[in-house]
Amino acid sequence: MQLEDFDAGAEIRALALAGVGAIASFVGLVRDNNEGAQIGAMTLEHYPGMTEKAILEIMAQACARWALLDCTVIHRVGTLRPSDQIVLVVAAGAHRGAAFAACEFIMDYLKTRAPFWKKERLPAGERWVEARASDDQAAARWEENHR
Amino acid sequence: MRVSVLYFAALREKLGCTAEELELAPEQASVGALLALLRARGGAWAEALAEGRPVRSALNQDMVGRDARLSAGDEVAFFPPVTGG
Numbered sequence: 688m689q690l691e692d693f694d695a696g697a698e699i700r701a702l703a704l705a706g707v708g709a710i711a712s713f714v715g716l717v718r719d720n721n722e723g724a725q726i727g728a729m730t731l732e733h734y735p736g737m738t739e740k741a742i743l744e745i746m747a748q749a750c751a752r753w754a755l756l757d758c759t760v761i762h763r764v765g766t767l768r769p770s771d772q773i774v775l776v777v778a779a780g781a782h783r784g785a786a787f788a789a790c791e792f793i794m795d796y797l798k799t800r801a802p803f804w805k806k807e808r809l810p811a812g813e814r815w816v817e818a819r820a821s822d823d824q825a826a827a828r829w830e831e832n833h834r
Numbered sequence: 835m836r837v838s839v840l841y842f843a844a845l846r847e848k849l850g851c852t853a854e855e856l857e858l859a860p861e862q863a864s865v866g867a868l869l870a871l872l873r874a875r876g877g878a879w880a881e882a883l884a885e886g887r888p889v890r891s892a893l894n895q896d897m898v899g900r901d902a903r904l905s906a907g908d909e910v911a912f913f914p915p916v917t918g919g
Binding site for chain 2: 715731732733734736737738740741762773774794797798799800801802803804805806815816817818
């Protein structure tokens with residue numbers, strides 16, 4: 688969890704460890720529009736303590752379910768502008784199957800289980816982003832009985 | 835028993851409260867009972883925490899349901915569905 692920006696390339700290179708043959712990554716950015724409205728800025732609030740705990744648990748689940756050698760999650764908080772980077776997920780393993788799946792799993796669980804809340808600043812005022820049913824559906828795919 | 839209660843995001847704004855400490859009787863020692871206690875304050879509390887509203891709960895920084903039991907010194911948090919990532 689940090690206010691500062693991150694260097695995705697550097698974080699990917701940092702996981703080029705012994706035995707790693709595949710590194711999958713995801714970067715989430717602030718979009719400049721949402722539901723037809725122009726976004727001037729976005730503020731990310733979080734629950735200090737619980738966010739770190741939740742993300743570590745999600746990463747531990749990913750490492751238990753797939754053959755990963757390491758993974759990295761960075762999530763920014765504070766006020767961001769359109770096109771700013773918000774979140775980075777990197778998963779490294781011997782082969783691409785585990786790396787791709789773990790990267791997507793971590794993002795889907797982060798979207799539904801990590802205590803962050805986004806507030807958009809629009810021309811008309813400020814608005815809290817609403818949680819989406821599609822995010823819950825994406826996370827539900829990973830339940831054991833779905834696969 | 836004494837517990838701390840934290841409020842986040844849109845819920846914090848609606849209630850006008852970031853955090854508080856409460857003294858609970860033994861029969862109020864569950865997340866559900868605590869919510870009922872808070873609703874009884876009326877006004878914004880009754881509206882924002884009404885049954886059926888999508889209020890999530892955490893106990894000592896783990897997501898829990900309404901039937902979670904509370905102990906002295908616990909940290910409870912209430913917030914809207916999360917929107918990170």
